[in-house]
Amino acid sequence: MTGPEASVGGDPVLVVACKEFVELVTEHLDGTLPTRLDQAIAAHLELCEPCVHYLEQMRGTVSLLGTLPRETLSPAVRNQLLDVYARLHRGPSGAP
Amino acid sequence: MQKPADRTTPGVVSSVVAAGHPGGSEPQSDLLERLRAGDRESFADLVDGWSPALLRVALLYVSTRASAEEIVQDTWLAVISQLDRFEGRSSLKTWVFRILENLARTRGRREARSVPWSSAFPEPREPDGGRPTVDPRRFRGPEDRWPGGWTLVGRPTRWQPPPDDAAVSADLRRHLSHALAELPERQRTVVELRDVHGLSSDEVCERLALTAANQRVLLHRGRARLRTRLEAVYRDKETDYDRP
Numbered sequence: 001m002t003g004p005e006a007s008v009g010g011d012p013v014l015v016v017a018c019k020e021f022v023e024l025v026t027e028h029l030d031g032t033l034p035t036r037l038d039q040a041i042a043a044h045l046e047l048c049e050p051c052v053h054y055l056e057q058m059r060g061t062v063s064l065l066g067t068l069p070r071e072t073l074s075p076a077v078r079n080q081l082l083d084v085y086a087r088l089h090r091g092p093s094g095a096p
Numbered sequence: 097m098q099k100p101a102d103r104t105t106p107g108v109v110s111s112v113v114a115a116g117h118p119g120g121s122e123p124q125s126d127l128l129e130r131l132r133a134g135d136r137e138s139f140a141d142l143v144d145g146w147s148p149a150l151l152r153v154a155l156l157y158v159s160t161r162a163s164a165e166e167i168v169q170d171t172w173l174a175v176i177s178q179l180d181r182f183e184g185r186s187s188l189k190t191w192v193f194r195i196l197e198n199l200a201r202t203r204g205r206r207e208a209r210s211v212p213w214s215s216a217f218p219e220p221r222e223p224d225g226g227r228p229t230v231d232p233r234r235f236r237g238p239e240d241r242w243p244g245g246w247t248l249v250g251r252p253t254r255w256q257p258p259p260d261d262a263a264v265s266a267d268l269r270r271h272l273s274h275a276l277a278e279l280p281e282r283q284r285t286v287v288e289l290r291d292v293h294g295l296s297s298d299e300v301c302e303r304l305a306l307t308a309a310n311q312r313v314l315l316h317r318g319r320a321r322l323r324t325r326l327e328a329v330y331r332d333k334e335t336d337y338d339r340p
Contacts, residue, residue, distance in 0.1 A: 058224035068273060071148060073151070082140055085176050
């Protein structure tokens, strides 16, 4: 077990509290945290089930956002564009 | 680095992924060659893969769906006609989005909605600047044996069934859409571009002229609010969802 004062090879070991983890979770998911902090988070998650749930909930929220319906071009406009493309860039597989 | 969610159908992936590669890279050159040779399928992949995000970005400049769709249409026409002249210094994706933004800016000015996004919703209007994203009452105080740890009643519990379970996903999606619509404008825009449309953080920063740090804060606060909302849905529905 590590406490706030614990150290390895002279370097103080970072300890992350739950309250801090929830504010670091986005950077943790993006992989933009400094290595030491990411290691501290990994150590925290090993021991803290509620934070694992929190992380999972954040992941679940992001995944669900990725399934929300998105507006796009109407099929008519889309097909028109493909026709224009085919007219201007004729090739072996593109010939109408 | 976490890759943005790939929203395209399996066959679409290769062209769309290649087009995100840096200019001059091999996948990019291969794709350009295919596009210039008239590979209709590759072009269709790009149109299908990017049009939703292009439409969303266009709406940062103009106020109606019809105008935005015209801008996206004009963007693809410009891409078609300039494809042979594209030098490939940037990625194809960057090039396409820049064409869109130039067209959208012109159009936005004409429609008198020329105020750029960043000045329309400036920083100080963010209502919850540096405040915690989780209710502090859910954590133990500084005098506790575990300062900053979850309290017994405050700790998150497993979402059961998980959000992607067909039994709950439609209902959760409905709540999520409502919650998303209610986010502060800047947070909503960043969350939509990142998580709904799958743009990378770099892309979002460029589209919205944000620093990496600001983008991260907006994304974090937005996502945290949405999670809180879903958590409330799970709590309210506990009895419903637990029923076999």
